[in-house]
Amino acid sequence: MKIAISSQGEGLEAMVDSRFGRCAYLIIYDSETKKAESLPNPASQATGGAGILAAQMAVDNHVEVVITGNAGPNAFQTLNQAHIKVYAGASGTVKDSLEKFENGQLNQLSDSSVPRHFGMGQGKGGS
Numbered sequence: 001m002k003i004a005i006s007s008q009g010e011g012l013e014a015m016v017d018s019r020f021g022r023c024a025y026l027i028i029y030d031s032e033t034k035k036a037e038s039l040p041n042p043a044s045q046a047t048g049g050a051g052i053l054a055a056q057m058a059v060d061n062h063v064e065v066v067i068t069g070n071a072g073p074n075a076f077q078t079l080n081q082a083h084i085k086v087y088a089g090a091s092g093t094v095k096d097s098l099e100k101f102e103n104g105q106l107n108q109l110s111d112s113s114v115p116r117h118f119g120m121g122q123g124k125g126g127s
Contacts (some may be wrong), residue, residue, distance in 0.1 A: 003029045003101070004058045005094045006068040010038035012095040018069025021051035027094050028061050036094075051075030058084060067097050073112040 006023035008015045017023035022044050029036045039061070043053035051071070055078035058066055066079055066086045079086050087106040090097040100106050 001031045001065065002061065002063045003031060003065045003067060003098065004061065004063040005029065005090070005097055006054075006066075007038070007094050012036055012093065012098070014038075014094050016067070016069060016090045016092060016094055016097050018091070020066065020068040020071045020075050021054045022046075023054065023068070026054065026057060026061075028063065029094075029098060049074070052078050055079045055082070055084075058082075065101070067101055067106060071109060071112055076109060076112040 005027045006017040006020045007025040007027045008017045008023070010025055012027070014025070014027070023041050024044055026039045026041055027036050028039060039057065041054055041057065043050040046053055051074040055075045058079065059082045063084055066084055067090045068088055069090055070088055071086050076086055086109045087101055088109050089107050090100065
């Protein structure tokens with residue numbers, strides 16, 4: 001299974017970014033091969049539509065699960081339509097969040113966890 005984690009930096013030791021659409025990187029982790037790929041998120045500096053762009057990036061990488069701190073309504077709707085499960089409340093390192101997911105310690109969202117434009121104006125890596 002491929003899992004995308006919103007991240008402030010590259011690799012499994014990077015800190016989770018609480019924002020999905022405007023995270024600096026999406027870490028794509030393959031639970032079968034245990035390999036991770038760090039993809040810069042071009043939506044991080046977008047003037048609008050960041051959630052949709054980041055969600056499309058997850059779709060394009062055949063992700064089945066997204067792990068993040070929060071997901072806004074546009075990102076959530078795009079991911080939901082693609083049948084991608086969204087888990088929120090992640091914090092700490094990417095590796096820690098993957099372990100919490102595997103242990104059932106993250107909450108699966110049934111709707112967005114924050115209002116529109118939540119991550120705007122908070123700068124790189126902010127929450």
